[in-house]
Amino acid sequence: MSSIGTGYDLSVTTFSPDGRVFQIEYAAKAxxxxxxxxGIKCKDGIVLGVEKLISSKMMLPGSNRRxxxxxxxxxxxxxxxxxxGRQIVARAKSEAANYERVYGEPIPVKELxxxxxxxxxxxxxxxxxxxxxxxxxxGGYDRDGPQLYMIEPSGISYRYFGAAVGKGRQAAKTEIxxxxxxxxxxxxxxxxIAKIIYAVHDEAKDKAFELEMSWVCDESNRQHQKVPxxxxxxxxxxxxxxxxxxxxx
Amino acid sequence: MDFDLNAPHSMGTTIIGVTYDGGVVLGxxxxxxxxxxxxxxxxxxxxxxxxxxxxxxxGSAADSQVISDYVRYFLHQHTIQLxxxxxxxxxxxxxxxxSYQNKNMLQMGVIIGxxxxxxxxxxxxxxxxxxxxxxxxxxxxxxxxxxxSGSSYLYGxxxxxxxxxxxxxxxxxxxxxxxxxxxxxxSLPLWHEELEPQNSLLDVLSSSSPEPxxx
Numbered sequence: 221m222s223s224i225g226t227g228y229d230l231s232v233t234t235f236s237p238d239g240r241v242f243q244i245e246y247a248a249k250a251x252x253x254x255x256x257x258x259g260i261k262c263k264d265g266i267v268l269g270v271e272k273l274i275s276s277k278m279m280l281p282g283s284n285r286r287x288x289x290x291x292x293x294x295x296x297x298x299x300x301x302x303x304x305g306r307q308i309v310a311r312a313k314s315e316a317a318n319y320e321r322v323y324g325e326p327i328p329v330k331e332l333x334x335x336x337x338x339x340x341x342x343x344x345x346x347x348x349x350x351x352x353x354x355x356x357x358x359g360g361y362d363r364d365g366p367q368l369y370m371i372e373p374s375g376i377s378y379r380y381f382g383a384a385v386g387k388g389r390q391a392a393k394t395e396i397x398x399x400x401x402x403x404x405x406x407x408x409x410x411x412x413i414a415k416i417i418y419a420v421h422d423e424a425k426d427k428a429f430e431l432e433m434s435w436v437c438d439e440s441n442r443q444h445q446k447v448p449x450x451x452x453x454x455x456x457x458x459x460x461x462x463x464x465x466x467x468x469x
Numbered sequence: 470m471d472f473d474l475n476a477p478h479s480m481g482t483t484i485i486g487v488t489y490d491g492g493v494v495l496g497x498x499x500x501x502x503x504x505x506x507x508x509x510x511x512x513x514x515x516x517x518x519x520x521x522x523x524x525x526x527x528g529s530a531a532d533s534q535v536i537s538d539y540v541r542y543f544l545h546q547h548t549i550q551l552x553x554x555x556x557x558x559x560x561x562x563x564x565x566x567x568s569y570q571n572k573n574m575l576q577m578g579v580i581i582g583x584x585x586x587x588x589x590x591x592x593x594x595x596x597x598x599x600x601x602x603x604x605x606x607x608x609x610x611x612x613x614x615x616x617x618s619g620s621s622y623l624y625g626x627x628x629x630x631x632x633x634x635x636x637x638x639x640x641x642x643x644x645x646x647x648x649x650x651x652x653x654x655x656s657l658p659l660w661h662e663e664l665e666p667q668n669s670l671l672d673v674l675s676s677s678s679p680e681p682x683x684x
Contacts, residue, residue, distance in 0.1 A: 322562070322563070322566065323547070323559045323562055323563070324558050324559060324561070324562030324563075324601075325556065325558055325559060325562075328551065330551075330552075331550070331551060334550075363587050
């Protein structure tokens with residue numbers, strides 16, 4: 221399978237002879253084993269979607285939210301260790317509030333992404349801390365338009381048109397690349413994301429999942445919010461139909 | 470008559486800021502007084518904060534200079550972090566946070582004016598207590614007990630003369646004509662300059678200087 225560090229992987233402050241920090245790579249594995257999280261930048265906004273794997277039939281639908289609002293104009297979807305994710309979201313909310321208090325305007329999404337990335341990176345610098353086991357997709361809509369960022373456990377942050385983390389990320393990325401994002405509206409994007417998540421969900425390995433989606437777009441008045449229920453239902457129906465079509469071949 | 474030469478320097482100032490389509494025009498008189506004595510008759514009360522934002526200062530000269538220095542420093546760091554010029558709103562907000570949080574120790578009223586690509590030309594007023602008020606035009610000054618500013622006369626003038634969406638020339642008449650009329654004593658010819666963005670005010674000094682002042 222993957223190479224084992226043998227001695228160089230005991231601490232996040234140790235490099236291996238070939239220049240890798242194994243602890244950070246192991247943290248990324250935690251993300252890879254979690255439910256798929258997808259984000260796309262459409263022409264009028266951002267859509268985020270999460271494949272929320274249900275571990276028990278006793279769980280209340282709608283609980284254990286994986287998408288969090290950071291500020292009025294931005295939201296974050298977290299893959300990986302949920303508790304680590306909560307910490308990062310709390311920090312992001314705090315940064316956003318602090319920025320607005322000092323500078324008098326909502327935090328630009330680029331600045332927010334930089335701050336979150338800096339915070340995630342911080343925990344890769346000290347031996348007494350462990351890296352966050354989370355991959356974060358951050359979407360926001362500010363004066364410079366809609367923007368999508370992904371932050372990895374290493375603290376790397378890039379801006380994307382489309383991003384995916386978690387189990388089904390390879391398949392999801394392939395599907396996203398097929399879309400012509402510059403022409404897709406958020407309404408259409410919601411349907412597409414639902415189809416993608418249903419498609420990459422592995423029925424054999426994980427039984428049940430709940431689809432969680434949010435958007436920030438012109439239609440939502442540039443506010444980050446849950447996708448409205450009727451549109452969500454519409455998306456789920458379309459996604460299930462598309463799946464059956466695929467199976468029917 | 471005894472002059473109190475140890476009285477703190479203050480400006481019995483008149484300052485104005487006016488928006489027009491395309492930017493802002495800022496104006497100020499040039500007298501700084503120590504009690505009854507005119508300490509400087511050629512002061513520059515319009516100070517640069519960034520390439521695109523300037524501040525008109527009134528009240529205690531020391532207070533307004535120090536606050537301007539702090540805000541210039543913060544804005545510089547902010548610009549580096551952001552990777553693009555700071556907005557006028559951010560500059561004004563930094564000024565008012567300092568002004569409000571230190572209201573017990575400060576005595577200054579300022580007008581912040583500038584241009585950014587999102588909202589265009591904007592004027593923000595930050596008077597004595599540290600309120601912030603965005604206005605299409607603003608007049609102020611005169612925080613010294615002895616030396617009232619001319620700004621009170623201006624309210625009447627602006628009521629009659631100001632209108633929305635003026636051109637630059639119309640806006641300049643607003644800022645210019647009035648300061649000359651209401652300030653006898655130091656009648657300096659209006660020093661007018663359209664400033665190019667530059668890195669240092671030292672560049673301004675080496676470029677063409679204005680006409681010498683009349684006594």
